[in-house]
Amino acid sequence: MKAFVVTHYGADGLRLAEVPTPQVGPHDVLVDVRAASINPLDKMVRDGEFKQLIKHKRPFTLGHDLAGVITKVGADLRGFQVGDEVYARPRDQRIGAFAEQIALDAADVALKPASLTFDEAAAVPLVALAAWQALVDVADLRAGQKVLVHAGAGGLGSTVVRSPSIWVPTSRPPLTPTTSTGCARSVPTRSSTSPGRTSPRSCPGTTSSWTPSGLPASTSPSPSSGRAVWPSAWWVPPIQPSPPSWASHSCDR
Numbered sequence: 001m002k003a004f005v006v007t008h009y010g011a012d013g014l015r016l017a018e019v020p021t022p023q024v025g026p027h028d029v030l031v032d033v034r035a036a037s038i039n040p041l042d043k044m045v046r047d048g049e050f051k052q053l054i055k056h057k058r059p060f061t062l063g064h065d066l067a068g069v070i071t072k073v074g075a076d077l078r079g080f081q082v083g084d085e086v087y088a089r090p091r092d093q094r095i096g097a098f099a100e101q102i103a104l105d106a107a108d109v110a111l112k113p114a115s116l117t118f119d120e121a122a123a124v125p126l127v128a129l130a131a132w133q134a135l136v137d138v139a140d141l142r143a144g145q146k147v148l149v150h151a152g153a154g155g156l157g158s159t160v161v162r163s164p165s166i167w168v169p170t171s172r173p174p175l176t177p178t179t180s181t182g183c184a185r186s187v188p189t190r191s192s193t194s195p196g197r198t199s200p201r202s203c204p205g206t207t208s209s210w211t212p213s214g215l216p217a218s219t220s221p222s223p224s225s226g227r228a229v230w231p232s233a234w235w236v237p238p239i240q241p242s243p244p245s246w247a248s249h250s251c252d253r
Contacts, residue, residue: 001021001099001101002016003018003098003100004061005062006058010047011047023103024074027107028077028103028105029070030070030102031069031088033101033102035068036063036067036098037097037123041126045095061097062098063097063098067086067088067112067116067119069086070083070084085111085112086109087110087116087121088104088125089125094108110125127156130156149161
């Protein structure tokens, strides 16, 4: 089958190749890939930015998001059947969405919503899981709490924005698509009433994928219970004996 594989790390390390059809384990499904989406994570993996953390054996097939149809199920698997339309974010050691077929652990697969096309569904898994992890697993948000979302019109931000209590700073006037998703307020980041000076003080949660230079003023949530969350894989707050004052309010990554 055809696949885009990383032969070596770097901007020129990705190429189209013929690779064997993946083997299906007892708890796997084999999926005929109908659509795959490209994420910044794919570029980082291709360039080797995670090679010290994730030991891929080259050549390996790239791709972290996909939607398709199950063509084979593992011998011990229950819950899926041939013909099911699914979408998935393969686990790190089994990525490979940029191929005609992929074998996946069934735990990484979900039935595709009937309301979504394959193209639409392929754009959902990675960013939706990142949003869930930031708001639920890390920030531990509860009903009724407010969240300040940086870059709320972007891929991750627009996925996070699903609550009427979420505030979104933007660098342009409020957009209908942003507010229609449930955003309570769109805050111009370049105005004198930037959320860095006002709104975070009333928000128990702040999410951001910005670099450190853009964070200090705008990640100061309520001192009693505030939490700043960076769901960004390309920057991790440095470990140091005395964290900076702006990161003192229970900052997680």
